[in-house]
Amino acid sequence: MEFSVLVVDDEKNIREGLGKALELDNYNVLLAPDGSKALEIINTSDVDLVITDLKMPGLSGQELLKQVASAYPTVPVIILTGHGTIETAVEAMRDGAFDFLTKPVNLDRLSLLAKRALANRKLVLEHRALKEEVEKIARRQKFANIIGKSPEMKKVLEIVEQVAPTKASVLVTGESGVGKELVADAIHNLSDRKERPFIKVHCAALAETLLESELFGHEKGAFTGAVATKRGRFELANGGTIFLDEIGEINQQVQIKILRVLQDKKFERVGGEQTIEVDVRVISATNRDLKKEIAEGRFREDLFYRLNVVNITVPPLRERREDIGLLVAAFLREFSEENGKNILGIDPKAKSAIYGYSWPGNIRELRNCIESAVVLAKGSSITLMDLPPSVASETEGDYIRINLGSTLAEAEKEIIRGTLNFEKGNKSKTAEVLGIGRKTLHRKIQEYHLVEE
Ligand SMILES: Nc1ncnc2c1ncn2[C@@H]1O[C@H](COP(=O)(O)OP(=O)(O)OP(=O)(O)O)[C@@H](O)[C@H]1O
Ligand SMILES: [Mg+2]
Known part of the structure; x- marks a missing residue:
């Protein structure tokens, strides 16, 4: 790896002298006469180390240091100071300088310091790459929490991956125990909000009256028992994701308030006047049939459409055996x-x-x-x-169970699976019992994804 070193000094002799010395150490040397020219170079080319004078016309060395430290925190800066300005050097160290050199510059020390600063930068970059890789693996592992290889589950995971990075509201539906919460976890963990809060609310677990204040917070004295102002879950989730579990259970009043958050990102605490604005991604889940709830007047249709921008239906286990x-x-x-x-x-x-x-x-x-x-x-x-x-x-007994409501194809799949199991995987016997040819059986095993169990 060839390193680029930028030398910044308004005195041409010093700038070029230091540059020559650094070239002897096989660095790619760049020169700038002042802070703003230096920034221009840093912004347009890869610079691995900045060595800068402090007092310069225009943008000073201190200013340059601050800007580099905040925009390029992995690029070390070495400060050049004149005699008797140790104090400024100390200050520069506080601002994030790697080290300082006093003028006239001892070239051996320059060489040594540059080497140390660059070795340090290399470590920092390596560590960062490693961290990113670990994060990537962790992300994949979070995903691997969801076990399943059936085509039905693969489809679910595909949608999860697709919607995770967006801000779209997701409604996860499916019977009890199918893994709706795991899906919600995966969406948050695969989104760029993953470092921000992930707040879960079990809407059914809270008394109706408590739910509103739980979600939106309350002001002191809003109701008996509200002894202090409390922030709600939507406020706590700001910048992140909120998971509204069992959304089918909430009352009309709370439905309206959630609708407003989804539409305008705004709400007021219970008993409060002040309008609060939040940026929250909403994932909700239910095992109820919301369409039916709407038809029966228990759930707002407009809210349903806001929640259900993307729908993920997790199929029951019996449909992905x-x-x-x-x-x-x-x-x-x-x-x-x-x-x-x-x-x-x-x-x-x-x-x-x-x-x-x-x-x-x-x-x-x-x-x-x-x-x-x-x-x-x-x-x-x-x-x-x-x-x-x-x-x-x-x-x-020697029987299988097929639920009413199954299609003929589902029933066929179950009969084949059951017989295969009963015959301990013996395909010739299974085909014989079922009264079909071996080839047909093979085709159906593939068609129904009946891997041997
Ligand atoms: N695909 C899966 N792989 C591994 N574990 C799973 C999977 N799906 C669900 N689980 C586990 O099953 C249990 C139930 O999952 P989860 O709580 O996500 O279901 P749910 O759909 O939210 O249920 P409910 O509607 O009752 O709240 C959890 O312990 C979860 O870890
Ligand atoms: Mg759940």
Whole structure:
């Protein structure tokens, strides 16, 4: 790496003398007679080190130092001072100078200082690159929190990645336990607001009267018990993201106030006159059917459209059964470790119960099921006995369950999956039982993404 060193001095002799000396050290040397010319060079070319006189016509060395320190904090600045101006040098150090040299300049010391300053800069840059890489990995890991390889989940993750960097309001819908909150986490963590606050509000957990003041804050004396002014969650989320969970539960009054924040970025605290302005990205979630809530007059349509600029629907687990295997593996590892157990696997009966169950509580239910199974397991594998009765009982007979409301294709998919499981993956037998050819079976396995479990 060839370093560029900029020497700034209004005295031509000094400037050129120092420049010559630095060239001997194999640096690319740039010269400037005053501060403003120096800034021009710094702004237009890569400068790795600035060596500057303090007293110069126009922009002084002090000023130059301040500007470089704030705009290019990784570029070191060495100050040149005359005799008897040590005080100014000390001041310059405080302003962020790397070091100072007294005139007349000792060229050996110049050489040494330049070398040190540049080595330091190299370290700073390397550290910064490393930090960026770690952040990138961390970001990817945050994403990897969401386990799933089914086409349905891939689609969800694709949208997450697409909308994360925008400011668009996102409404995450889906049944209870499908991972709506994880999706909200991922959107925030992948956005450029990730270093700013991420405030979560469980709208259903708060009493209706409390919710408004929780969200928007209140002034002292606004109501009995409001003994001091309190900032609301929207204020706390300023610059960042707010997650309004279970948005379907909020009352009309609060709906209007949220609508106004989304439209004008403005609101007042409860009992307050002063209008507060915020820049907040809104992600909301619900397992209710908001269209129905609107039709029945419980939810404002205009608010719905503001919240639902982008919709992400997380499908229930029974519609993406190929994720079960990965999820089970991940939860097994997590809870084995947590409980200090060495669970190596799941016996075939328990496995077919897990794969056959409809998981109405979705991933939360699966997670809880694996946790309790790990705790209960006596040996090194999970057996049918370790599973909750609801899960275990559904496979006692040789049958599968297909929920009403399924399409014919979904039913076909389930029959093929169930038979494959029952025949322990033996495709010839499965084809025979189903009364179709092996080729047809293969095609359908691919079509339905029925990877072997
Ligand atoms: N794809 C996934 N990978 C790993 N864990 C998941 C996944 N989806 C959900 N989980 C886990 O399942 C549990 C429920 O997820 P989450 O709280 O995000 O669901 P939800 O949709 O918000 O549910 P609710 O509507 O009940 O609030 C959490 O423990 C979460 O970590
Ligand atoms: Mg939730």
